Each structure stands twice: as structure tokens, then as C-alpha cells.
Amino acid sequence: MLTLQCPYCGVMAEETELSAGGEAHLKRFGPGSTDADFETYMFMRENPKGVHFERWRHANGCGKWFHAARCTVTLEVFGTYPAQTSVPPADLLDKIRAARPGFKWREFE
């Protein structure tokens, strides 16, 4: 079972204690945006076979949203970090680059 550490309360939470919130760091487009921008925001997804950045909520715990970097093939978790950021932290990216040569996710590689 997938286990993630909640960065707020520090609990090692099992999958059933969490709810998945989909891809992280999406830039939102609303009324007044172009069709292409809205489509990209609403539907287009990275869906990588490898390291992915996601939103999770510690639903049956402290209830807060956070981010996680996780491999979609091995389920290895590289780290979790608070929701109040629009990009992954630099030290986490370094850790992923070291573990996964050739890593690429959106503009990060």
C-alpha cells in the first residue's frame, strides 16, 4: 500500500487515509482565456511513466492539501512538500535528478 508522509502533521499516512487530487502545479485559466489555454488547463495532463508531481489531501487526518513527488512505475516516493508553492522545491528536484538520470517533467529536467 502506498504510504506518504503528511508534511503538516508528520504522520506516515496510508493510501486509505489520503485522497488523490491529480496533477500538481497546474496553471489555472478561466473566463476570458483562449480555448487552447482552457483545454490545456482542464484536460491535458503530463501522465508520465516515471516521476510525477501530484496533489494529495490528508483527508482522514489533518485534512490539509499537500504535494508529493512519486514514481508512477515503482511507486517510489521521493518526497512530500506543502501546497503553498507553484514549483517543486529545488532540493527535491536535485534528489530526483540524482536518482533518475534523464528525468523530465514539464519544464523540469
Added chain:
Amino acid sequence: MKRYSVFAVAREGARHHTGWERAWRSPEPKKSYDVIIVGAGGHGLATAYYLGKNFGITNVAVIEKGWLGGGNTGRNTTIIRSNYLQDSSAAIYEKARDLYETLSQDLNYNVMFSPRGLIMLAQTHHEVRGYQRTAHANALQGVKTEFISREKVKELVPIINIDGPRYPVLGGLWQRRGGTARHDAVAWGYARACSDMGMDIIQKCEVTGVRRIAGRVVGVETTKGSIDCNKLGIVVAGHSGVLAEQAGFRLPIESAALQALVSEPIKPCMDVVVMANTVHGYMSQSDKGEMVIGGGTDSFNNYTQRGSFHHIEETVRALVETFPMVSRLKMLRQWGGIVDMTGDRSPIISKTPLENCFINCGWGTGGFKAIPGSGWAMAELMAKGYSPLAAEFSVDRFKEGRFIDESVAAGVAH
């Protein structure tokens, strides 16, 4: 190709089965083809088959990373139905169901299509209204379904507990000609027929890149070398995102593991397919006697072909409520397949930003039932540039807001 028949069985029986030939060839790839299909699962092979059968295009290669039919074609719960709400879905799924009726004869290969009947249980008043609406829609679409009473459900499925601890059965949507087929045989039958038309099915050959010049595909790079093509069809289900990235475009798709499991084989006890969407479990009995059970999809992206354990618990809990005898069964095997989910839970059969590249994906948790219809539509799209069956399923619908909203219509078990 020697045809399979009762005479062939008798002939081979008389000579100790020494004369059977290989069902399909395993050639090395040629330098170039008119059409390359990536993915030798049901949908890819059906696309190749109908390209040959309906349009005479036989200079075709079907390239497969693993083994033939080893992805979701070999991992599903083999259910066939067409009781969808939206017109465009009903049209393609009914086309597929209709082709399944005579597929064994068409392919000269027994796909064991068993139109044993299928019930979707209505266990809330909302579901009763929803399925009554679907039955009316189906009547207009020419899909034969009816809404049946709870007494009729009990008559069709004696092992069911219609009083249910949480959700009593209030009725059901009954499709008499829905059922199951042998999933491997569908892939094998199509492969044999494709090979017989001179198409090359190349297994253990992974596509590692898509070569492009000025907005056109000119070929693919594979682990068995570079192969040229005039047209490319991508039919790779869960790995659609990976192939699309190689081809340089994005898809509105996320991949996750969907699970299924089977019980130990028992004597015949249920001769229809039953889907319980409110409690989320569905079950049929295979010809071997195993209860074939469909489980849940992981809520997060992954490519594990395994799935999270707690989904098995939830599924079995739901089934024990609906079928109390399940509590006495041992489960034999569990497995997962990677399903490609779109935003509206309907498939994509579409042109792509590349002029001569086409994609068929997004079948999500319900692709097996659609194999013949999907192949039919994809072949027409690739050969003629337009297919009435596929038109509504183009990828543009996400930009234009023309969703085919079956996630509401079909509930969870899609």
C-alpha cells in the same frame, strides 16, 4: 491458412494432431509498410483486420512491445454490452456487439461469444430513473434493452440477495444479447486472420521514437530497427501518453491501474452477467466455473499493472452484500491493467496534429466490449480520413466542449 472446421479436427485426430500449423507468422520487420499499427491488442489487431477486409490495405505491420494480447486484452473481465445512454456511444458499442455475434464465423476462429444476457442492477431510486431513461434511449437507438422488475432479477439470478443490507435491488437494466467472449481468442483470431492476409505481426518490438518531417510521420524507431510507413496508427491503451510524447503531441489522458480477480472454479451458479454499480462490483461465471470479478481503479496515476490492495477488499465486500455465497469462495488470482482515462470517460478515435498519424485510445475501463467496432471505425478513419462512427470521438471535443458524458450515464463500472 488451413481453415478450422469439424473436418480438420477429425483429420488431425486421425493423425495424432501432427498437421496443425502455426496460427500466425512471426516475421522480422520489413523496411517499410503502407500502414504501421502500434499495439497488438484487440483494438490494434481489429484495426489492421478491417483495414484489410474493408479497404484492401494489407501491406500492414502491427508492432507490439510485449506479446500479442498481453496488455488489457488479456486482463479484462470479458464483458460485452451496448446499453449506453449517449447516441454516439450506443452506436459504436452496438456495432461492436453486433460484429461479435458473427465474429467466430468471420475469423474462422472460435471467440466463444456467449450472449448470455447482462443485468445492471438498480439499487437506488436515482439508478431506477437513470436506467429507465437509458432503456428509453436504447429503444430509440435500436439497442435492445429493457428495464426489469426486482422479481425478474431474482428469477434470472437465484443467488442474488435482492433485499440487501444497504441497497435492496429495485430492478435492473437487462440486455438479453449482452454477455461475454473469450478475450484471448479475440486477439488470437484477429491475429490469425491478419497474418493470413499477409500482414506482419511483430512481437517483442518496442517503439522508441516516431520520426517526423514537416508535420508528417515518416516512420518509427523500434528495438528491431527503423521502419518506414505512410500512415501510423497508435492503439496502445494505457501507454498512449508515452507514444504521444514520442510523436510530439499531448493527450487529455491519465493512466491508472484497474483490477480484476477470479475465484476458485465452482459448479454453474449464475448464467448471466451482473453489474452492481452502486456498491461497485460486477461478476460473471467463466466456462471453467471461476467467478470473474471486476474491481476498482486506483485514484492516482500509475503504470504498475497491479493496483492497490484495498480495492479488492471494497469489491469483495460489495459482492458479499449482493451475493452472500461469495463469502465462502476462495479467490485464486488478482491482476491489474493500465487503463487510459479521458476527461469525459469516453474514448478517442481521432486524427492528430500530425497529418498521417491517427490515435485510438481512452477506452478506460471498458474497451474489450468495443474491440470490433473500434477497429472498424479506426480502419475507416485511417483509410478514408472520415468515419461516421468515430466522428464524435475526435480529440477536438475537449477544446470544443462536445463531451460524450458517459461517466454520469454508466456509473462507475464502465
